[in-house]
Amino acid sequence: MRRVVVIGAGPAGMAAAREAAAHGVEVVLIDAAAKLGGQYHRQDALEPGDRFGSPVAPGSAEAALPEVEHVADATVWAIEPIDGGHRVHLRIGPADGPSRQGRAVEARAIVLATGAYDRALPFPGWDLPGVVTVGAAQALAKGQGVAVGDRVVVGGTGPFLLPAAVSLIRAGARVVEVAEANAAVTGWLTSPRGALAGWSKSGELARYAAALVRRRVPYRSRTAVVEAHGSEVVESVTLARLDARWTPIPGSERRVQADAVAVGFGFTPQSELALATRCRVSDGFVVVDAAQGTTAPGVFAAGELTGIGGADLAAAEGAVAGAAAAKYVGAAVEPPLRAMARVRSGRRFAAALAAAYPVRAGWHDWLRDDTIVCRCEEITKAALFRAVDDRDVGAARSLKLVSGVGLGLCQGRVCGQNAAELAGVDGTGFAKRPIASPVRLAELAEEEPIESPIDAEESGSPLGVEY
Helix, strand or coil, X not given: CCEEEEECCCHXXXXXXXXXXXXXCEEEEECCCCCCCCCCXXXXXXXXXXXXXXXXXXXXXXXXXXXXXXXXXXXEEEEXXXXXXXXXXXXXXXXXXXXXXXXXXXXXXXXXXXCEEECCCCCCCCCCXXXXXXXXXXXXXXXXXXXXXXXXXXXXXXXXXXXXXXXXXXXXXXXXXXXXXXXXXXXXXXXXXXXXXXXXXXXXXHXXXXXXXXXXXXXXXXXXXXXXXXXXXCCEEEEEEECCCCCXXXXXXXXXXXXXXXXXXXXXXXXXXXXXXXXXXXXCEECCXXXXXXXXXXXXXXXXXXXXXXXXXXXXXXXXXHHHHXXXXXXXXXXXXXXXXXXXXXXXXXXXXXXXXXXXXXXXXXCCCCCEEECCCCEEHHHHHHHHHHCCCCEHHHHHHHHCCCCCXXXXXXXXXXXXXXXXXXXXXXHCCCCCCCCCHHHHHCCCCEECCCCCCCCCCCCCCCC
């Protein structure tokens, strides 16, 4: 029996599952959400028919993958190597439920499409109730029709600020302002070839911009939320103009009334499972070859895990990874040349995107000594610096031990990259752990039913697939 396990059911995971199944391979698609599609194809609770340019309607997702076993509401908490492949350990059911079903699925090939999560930068008051990420704000608005506040400031950097602001408006919020920390137009001009590769997205962005203009929402570049104010919840925010380094320009500060702030400074790849399978990572992203193969035999990766470039690039990478995984387990597969061409074009756009919306080091100047850096453990900037000054800190593991940063519930997912940057160490280790997601001790003690399709007589290339 030939089996491929795909982890993550966003654009990349869906495309990988579809492509592998099309070549007669058994496919198990595992996702933490109840429905297919991920954040990008999240069902709109208000107007399901209006996708703002989304290429795949979420309602058609299940029908589009009839030959795939979709395991929903499932968390992969560990992957272990076995002879001939990997064993994927998962718990099925709501994380806050009374009990979750255990399951272990063995497969010769795995496609990791775990996506990414919002990066939030700390600033004074960011730990107040009412400060959320733009991804969370959009998820509530699109999925539940709930706005995070009545008067919302959207801030950060990147084109994702626009659809998030539009979703908030449609959920009934008044978006006071969209604050873009970079000078996006100037940034795109530095890479015209990459911008041209993403020209197809211009219409979608124009629709978002037009929606903001109709509502008279100010969009200001070189501007950031540098402080949130309030006794118990957010009551107002301070915005400031930034110089090219992102240092606030003295005298440019202004205070705006708001009861919620949605911030996002790009995305951080969810690399826990990639590191658990010993994939090589560079600059935070998983390194892949032309067939989306990683340095771990039988493990392929696609989507934001390999670089931030949008849903189209993720889907193209997923198609290539699905075909490569199917070939790895023994299916007859011709190279998906069209998808590979879309990947090349998409990566040019991704490079231009990264150049247009970088995170500058000047955000360090937004912090005061008493600013919380690690929200779980309530560690301030001053406490972090004291811990680093008093001891020899060379990597994320030692930074966690000496300062306590990343030891809380989020395990460094929110604070790790920021704390590592402040301390001047490599933050990759925050995502390196044997248990990738929280699991109860009682669940660890339970016996898991193991499903094994691996036959010693079946063999793919032990070095991965090369086209």
